[in-house]
Amino acid sequence: MQRFNEKLVVISGGASGMGALTAKRVVEEGGTAITLDINDTLGQEVANEIGNKCEFFHADVTNPDSWNDLEKYLGDRFNKVTSVINAAGISEPATIEDETFDHWNRTHSINGTSVFLGCQFGVKAMKDSGGSIVNFSSSLATRPKPFVIAYNYSKAGVLAITRTVALHCAEMGYKIRCNSVQPGAINTPMMQRYIDAAEDPKQQLADFAATHPMNRVGDPDEVVKAVLFLASDDSAFTTGDSISVDGGVIAI
Ligand SMILES: NC(=O)c1ccc[n+]([C@@H]2O[C@H](COP(=O)([O-])OP(=O)(O)OC[C@H]3O[C@@H](n4cnc5c(N)ncnc54)[C@H](O)[C@@H]3O)[C@@H](O)[C@H]2O)c1
Incomplete structure (x- = not known):
């Protein structure tokens, strides 16, 4: 499939995980990917691996200046953007009892404000020619877990x-x-950091798996397939919706 021929796709959090994989798949399907991240080393490395149809642009996506700089960098290409995918995010544990004010605000800035700014950028860039915005929420938005209060709320x-x-x-x-x-x-x-931090990493992985009716964790490709569907014309009559890729959590 070449669903992204002639398409210009901006992807935040494009240095790692699902953002990086989305960029790779977009290019494989004929598109150009502009990846944004604060991790310059990894961002550049990933873009080099994907090839010359993937450009890395340094951006702290919580800062409006970064989005303005991206608009300037794109120049004539600004109005040719066809999709904006907001994948940047953090997940760090804290319950209602141990959450701090600073961490609470930091989480909302990275998981929430960046999505607001990315949507604002997308609407400005695509309002004349049309396009698609895809935001990364989480199953925890509707099925929260007590150990990540700020994350649940932000998603x-x-x-x-x-x-x-x-x-x-x-x-x-x-x-x-x-x-x-x-x-x-x-x-x-992101998930690996939780596993590495656990006293018993194998048990932690099993515990994560057990929270899903399908009793396993997901593969990044399984999510990216849904992202590409939403970012492409395949989903032309779908808006305001959310696709769960969660092994059945939504049904609990
Ligand atoms: N992995 C999961 O289990 C899971 C589950 C549900 C939702 N999500 C969401 O999916 C998205 C992608 O997560 P992932 O698992 O691929 O994580 P990841 O940690 O592999 O990638 C996240 C990327 O966001 C970047 N980032 C963080 N702050 C930034 C900032 N201020 N400006 C620019 N870039 C910034 C990081 O540098 C990193 O490259 C996130 O929004 C995450 O919350 C992940």
Whole structure:
């Protein structure tokens, strides 16, 4: 399939995990990927591996200046952007009792504000020619776990931003769709950090698996397939929705 021929796709969090894999798949399907990340070394390395149709651009996506700089960098290509995929995120454990004010705000900045800014960038870039925005939420947005209070809240916010942007674009007659994905535990560096930090890493992986009715964690490709569906014209009549890729968590 070459669903991304002539398409220009901006991907935040493109240095690692599902953002990096999305960039790879977009290029494999004929598109150009612009990856944004704060991790310059990895971001550049991943872009080099993918090839010359993947460009890495340094951006702290919580900072509006980064999005303005990206607009300048793209120049004539700004209005040719066809998809914006907001994948940057962090997940660090804290319950209601041990969460700190600073960490709470940091989580919302990276998981929430960055999505707001990415959507704002996407609407500005695509309002004349149309396109698609895909935001990374989480199964925890609707099926929260007590050990990640800030994460749960930030990912629930992503669902709200997604629906609001979708409705605004439809109301304005822009041909921009906005959807999200809600992955369960997926085998990426983000999940690996939890496993590495556990006293018994094998047990931690088994515990993650056991929270899913299908009794396993997910593969990044399983999520990226849903992201590509939403980012491409295959989902032309889908907006304001969320696809769960969570081994059945949504059904619990
Ligand atoms: N892995 C999972 O189990 C899982 C489950 C549900 C949802 N998600 C969500 O999927 C998305 C991708 O996660 P992943 O598992 O691939 O994680 P990852 O840690 O592999 O990648 C996240 C990337 O975001 C980047 N990033 C963080 N802060 C940034 C900032 N301020 N500016 C620019 N880039 C920044 C990181 O440098 C990193 O490259 C995240 O939004 C995450 O919350 C992940």
